[in-house]
Amino acid sequence: MTSIPVNAFADKLNEIIPVLMKEFARRQKNELFRGKITLAQFFILAYLYHESSSNMTDLARFMDVTTAAITGIVSRLVKAGYVLRQADPKDRRIINVKLAPKGKSVVEKVNEERHHMIIDIFGRISEDERGNYLNILTHIKDILVSERKEEK
8 A cells, every 4th residue: 555645645636536526427417417406406305315304494404504595495496396395284484395206306316327327437446446445435424424513
């Protein structure tokens, strides 16, 4: 294993990450990468896909934006038919947001395309390399999540 100082590592990643992002995006043909929805909108759709529904405050917290900002994003998603707004039956002041069938379809399509792309690309490297890569990414994710929790 080659050792590399963290400054040189950062320089190398600054070169590599834009290429990876562009090439991964180029391989996807869905609404997200054709510019029909923004990355922020997709994050909301993916969140709702896993949570089934959410109120505006929790969505704003998830996205780390104000409730006013999330209202604008959600309004555009409602207008495009990706999500539905529903008043909470117990408290009409609370607005819940859930995926519409069109939103669910977008998330499933993006996930399926990404799944096939990952198999295609990572099928070209060894199982050991994939395992090492996954361990490193998991460790980085854990660091980021831990930092996020400490900020709160």
